[in-house]
Amino acid sequence: MRLLWPRLDVSLLLLALAALLLLVTRESPPSCPTPERPTEPEGDPSWAPGPPRADPAPCRANLSVSAHPDFAGLPSHVRDFLLYRHCRDFPVLREPRATKCARPVFLLLAIKSSPANYGRRQVLRTTWARERRVRGAPLRRLFLVGSDRNPQQAQKFNRLLELEAQTYGDILQWDFHDSFFNLTLKQVLFLEWQQTHCTNASFVLNGDDDVFAHTDNMVTYLQGHDPDQHLFVGHLIQNVGPIRVPWSKYFVPALVTAEDSYPPYCGGGGFLLSRFTMAALGRAVRVLPIFPIDDVFLGMCLQRQGLAPRAHSGVRTAGVLSPSPRVSSFDPCFYRDLLLVHRFLPFEMLLMWDALKQPQLACGRQGSAY
Ligand SMILES: *[C@@H]1O[C@H](CO)[C@@H](O)[C@H](O)[C@H]1NC(C)=O
Numbered sequence: 001m002r003l004l005w006p007r008l009d010v011s012l013l014l015l016a017l018a019a020l021l022l023l024v025t026r027e028s029p030p031s032c033p034t035p036e037r038p039t040e041p042e043g044d045p046s047w048a049p050g051p052p053r054a055d056p057a058p059c060r061a062n063l064s065v066s067a068h069p070d071f072a073g074l075p076s077h078v079r080d081f082l083l084y085r086h087c088r089d090f091p092v093l094r095e096p097r098a099t100k101c102a103r104p105v106f107l108l109l110a111i112k113s114s115p116a117n118y119g120r121r122q123v124l125r126t127t128w129a130r131e132r133r134v135r136g137a138p139l140r141r142l143f144l145v146g147s148d149r150n151p152q153q154a155q156k157f158n159r160l161l162e163l164e165a166q167t168y169g170d171i172l173q174w175d176f177h178d179s180f181f182n183l184t185l186k187q188v189l190f191l192e193w194q195q196t197h198c199t200n201a202s203f204v205l206n207g208d209d210d211v212f213a214h215t216d217n218m219v220t221y222l223q224g225h226d227p228d229q230h231l232f233v234g235h236l237i238q239n240v241g242p243i244r245v246p247w248s249k250y251f252v253p254a255l256v257t258a259e260d261s262y263p264p265y266c267g268g269g270g271f272l273l274s275r276f277t278m279a280a281l282g283r284a285v286r287v288l289p290i291f292p293i294d295d296v297f298l299g300m301c302l303q304r305q306g307l308a309p310r311a312h313s314g315v316r317t318a319g320v321l322s323p324s325p326r327v328s329s330f331d332p333c334f335y336r337d338l339l340l341v342h343r344f345l346p347f348e349m350l351l352m353w354d355a356l357k358q359p360q361l362a363c364g365r366q367g368s369a370y
């Protein structure tokens with residue numbers, strides 16, 4: 001069994017050593033001219049040894065769960081989840097300028113993305129997630145990102161995200177490991193951010209960066225709804241429960257939940273909700289323990305608030321099946337009336353976006369575009 005804290009202590013030790021070394025080298029007379037450092041004057045506190053910044057103290061593992069007889073046999077990501085489940089305060093590394101939500105936003109596109117998914121973000125910026133007005137309704141885009149688990153990679157990706165933030169102003173990044181079992185954490189932190197920074201977005205699309213969202217159709221659909229009423233629609237999943245086979249990506253052992261069933265929820269690939277429901281979820285996440293599967297967790301939050309998710313037949317997070325083997329399931333005519341489909345490669349996003357924009361898109365006959 002390998003716990004995480006010994007590694008943590010080693011890195012602390014290294015940090016202290018490095019700080020000591022810095023102190024020693026600074027105190028010995030320089031043998032060659034020291035380079036000019038105009039922005040770091042002598043005695044600048046950022047160069048003093050010790051904790052560099054007053055960010056929230058790193059959250060420590062709760063080791064009491066590791067005493068449980070089942071703990072040692074669990075997959076490492078599940079053990080990791082259990083040890084850090086209580087951690088919820090992570091510093092924001094990058095956030096959009098206040099102008100993002102200064103004027104009324106009709107639909108806020110909040111897209112979960114991993115640091116490495118630059119290609120996906122780039123194609124979304126020019127296709128369905130482009131910031132624009134649709135039938136008069138303003139759309140705004142935000143990518144929700146964590147940090148890479150490997151410190152060296154993280155440095156690289158943080159620079160990349162800095163460049164993206166400067167150029168596009170659409171990055172909301174926190175200092176936690178971006179992993180599958182931390183998606184709920186991302187969801188919780190986004191809800192908290194939205195409740196303080198973008199409360200007047202009327203509706204939110206919460207989704208993944210590998211879905212095709214027909215944002216024009218979404219606006220048409222949402223314009224028939226009141227943002228101050230409950231709305232939570234997507235691909236409805238019900239009468240399912242935890243998967244207990246350890247090799248599944250969705251494996252949830254009894255140590256995480258003893259419940260046999262999940263409340264109804266919408267598939268996390270993409271769902272739409274109103275600002276009323278965002279606020280209700282914001283209240284629920286403060287009191288519910290974090291559950292590692294993010295979409296199920298939102299189902300739990302809805303249930304706690306006495307609200308229910310609903311199905312929308314236009315949201316196909318399980319993909320689209322072609323009605324006939326002679327017609328490609330990539331046919332834009334299938335997508336014309338849909339809201340969201342999982343999953344698309346970046347180049348497919350561009351092709352579909354382009355095909356749907358063609359005014360002469362001819363449907364209802366064989367042999368159309370693809
Ligand atoms: C640590 O975990 C135990 C059970 O595993 C729990 O009772 C306790 O409240 C947890 N402590 C914190 C700080 O979350």
Ligand SMILES: *[C@@H]1O[C@H](CO)[C@@H](O)[C@H](O)[C@H]1NC(C)=O
Pocket residue numbers: 077078080081084175176177178179180181182
């Ligand atoms: C979630 O992120 C925290 C902070 O980076 C990390 O300590 C924890 O191990 C991560 N959990 C999982 C399951 O990846």
Ligand SMILES: *[C@@H]1O[C@H](CO)[C@@H](O)[C@H](O)[C@H]1NC(C)=O
Pocket residue numbers: 101102103104199200
């Ligand atoms: C939108 O947000 C801004 C800034 O927080 C606020 O001044 C304004 O009143 C809000 N508008 C609505 C309709 O809530």
